[in-house]
Amino acid sequence: MIKIGLEIHCQLTTLRSKLFCSCAANYRKYKPNLNTCPICLGMPGTLPLINKKAIEKAIILALTLDCKIPNKIIFYRKNYFYPDLPKNFQITQLNVDDCYTSIGYDGKLKLQNKFIEINRIQLEEDPGRINYVTISEKSKLTLIDYNRSGISLIEIVTKPNFTSNIEVKEFLEHLSNLLIHLDISDPSLAGSLRTDVNISTDNHNKVELKNINSVHDLEKAVNFEIVRQRNFINRNIEIQQETRHWDERRKITISARSKETEQDYRYFIEQDIPSILIPHNLVSRLHKTMPESIIYKKAKYSKLGIPNQVADTILSDLYYTKLFESSYTDKNAKHIANIITTDLIRYLNTKEQISKSKLTSQHLVRLSELVSENKLKRDLIKNVLREAILTGASIDNILSKLNLEQIDDMTMISQIIDTIINSESDLIKQIHNNPNVINHLIGKIMTKTGNVQPKIIITLLKSKLNISND
Numbered sequence: 001m002i003k004i005g006l007e008i009h010c011q012l013t014t015l016r017s018k019l020f021c022s023c024a025a026n027y028r029k030y031k032p033n034l035n036t037c038p039i040c041l042g043m044p045g046t047l048p049l050i051n052k053k054a055i056e057k058a059i060i061l062a063l064t065l066d067c068k069i070p071n072k073i074i075f076y077r078k079n080y081f082y083p084d085l086p087k088n089f090q091i092t093q094l095n096v097d098d099c100y101t102s103i104g105y106d107g108k109l110k111l112q113n114k115f116i117e118i119n120r121i122q123l124e125e126d127p128g129r130i131n132y133v134t135i136s137e138k139s140k141l142t143l144i145d146y147n148r149s150g151i152s153l154i155e156i157v158t159k160p161n162f163t164s165n166i167e168v169k170e171f172l173e174h175l176s177n178l179l180i181h182l183d184i185s186d187p188s189l190a191g192s193l194r195t196d197v198n199i200s201t202d203n204h205n206k207v208e209l210k211n212i213n214s215v216h217d218l219e220k221a222v223n224f225e226i227v228r229q230r231n232f233i234n235r236n237i238e239i240q241q242e243t244r245h246w247d248e249r250r251k252i253t254i255s256a257r258s259k260e261t262e263q264d265y266r267y268f269i270e271q272d273i274p275s276i277l278i279p280h281n282l283v284s285r286l287h288k289t290m291p292e293s294i295i296y297k298k299a300k301y302s303k304l305g306i307p308n309q310v311a312d313t314i315l316s317d318l319y320y321t322k323l324f325e326s327s328y329t330d331k332n333a334k335h336i337a338n339i340i341t342t343d344l345i346r347y348l349n350t351k352e353q354i355s356k357s358k359l360t361s362q363h364l365v366r367l368s369e370l371v372s373e374n375k376l377k378r379d380l381i382k383n384v385l386r387e388a389i390l391t392g393a394s395i396d397n398i399l400s401k402l403n404l405e406q407i408d409d410m411t412m413i414s415q416i417i418d419t420i421i422n423s424e425s426d427l428i429k430q431i432h433n434n435p436n437v438i439n440h441l442i443g444k445i446m447t448k449t450g451n452v453q454p455k456i457i458i459t460l461l462k463s464k465l466n467i468s469n470d
């Protein structure tokens with residue numbers, strides 16, 4: 001039996017400032033060590049001041065993951081020495097025995113076939129970054145950049161409910177999507193979502209895999225570790241309780257150090273931050289005003305008759321979701337969903353294409369009207385969409401410009417059909433013996449009518465020729 005638990009570190013990339021000081025949350029745009037101040041450099045005598053927005057975002061995530069929120073949260077110091085941690089301790093949270101003081105606890109997230117329980121969610125600061133640079137064979141440098149020091153992190157700790165790398169992948173993808181839609185984090189930014197994994201096989205010792213940066217690598221690392229542990233058990237070799245690293249290049253896990261226990265960190269309460277009361281009315285206000293989670297949106301789309309797979313595609317990118325949300329009504333939802341997931345996605349599937357696009361929700365609304373009234377053939381939507389994306393012109397202007405407007409004057413279509421029938425009287429005599437005759441006639445009519453829906457022509461022609469329409 002495989003048991004896998006996750007500890008996911010997620011940066012709050014949508015905040016403006018760090019967790020305890022006013023340095024920028026978007027540290028990525030700065031040259032090394034230029035996004036720092038005495039607080040995030042851990043200078044003696046400085047005092048941390050908590051970022052209220054970070055607490056609010058963490059509560060929103062906790063609520064979405066069905067966590068309980070305590071009345072009071074407490075911060076702790078986790079003591080360890082490492083060059084990326086200038087204070088020699090990290091300000092984080094801890095639940096001691098039955099006293100829950102981290103931002104959320106006892107939550108769950110539903111996968112396709114099971115629930116994954118969430119032990120706790122805590123708020124903490126990110127350390128700085130160490131860069132190992134090789135100048136030459138003899139000259140290797142270790143550089144430290146404190147721009148990241150003090151960035152707000154949420155740590156999500158799950159119970160060991162996972163039994164395969166596939167479930168781990170599904171959970172991570174689902175969570176990434178939630179973080180985007182809740183405006184908490186952009187997981188596509190390098191290093192914004194880092195996962196530690198605990199894996200044990202048949203109740204043998206637990207092994208921790210540290211700091212895996214992508215869902216792709218995570219899936220591979222978990223798979224490698226399951227196979228490695230199985231091999232050891234089959235050969236009666238004891239599995240060491242240890243921390244291992246994922247070597248991205250060689251695609252293997254390698255031993256790093258024996259695993260620390262909680263006592264090693266000598267946790268104690270951070271006296272510089274008083275315990276923070278979380279009033280009930282703050283939680284209910286956040287609950288009411290927080291962005292709709294994708295869990296809720298998916299249920300809403302299902303009620304509109306949109307298939308799950310189509311809903312997943314719309315929700316796979318915030319751009320599509322926002323476009324859909326700003327253009328759908330109960331009546332046109334299916335058409336809009338269809339246009340986005342079958343046509344639009346071909347032209348707008350990279351960030352660059354999306355940023356240049358001039359398409360608006362008005363375009364989609366007008367297109368869906370034309371499609372539902374059978375005024376525009378489905379295969380012409382692509383051309384119209386491409387033009388709207390490039391120029392931003394109105395759909396009606398584009399149609400006249402591309403000369404794609406369909407003749408919807410039934411009298412005129414009827415006259416054209418009559419003319420063809422009259423001029424092809426010999427052919428029409430064979431209509432009941434030769435099935436190709438009807439297609440030949442339709443072809444002739446369509447060259448005269450242009451972009452009229454073939455369905456309309458077939459129905460009219462058959463009724464004029466007294467042929468049943470099935």
Ligand SMILES: [Zn+2]
Nearest residue numbers: 021023037040
């Ligand atoms: Zn700072």
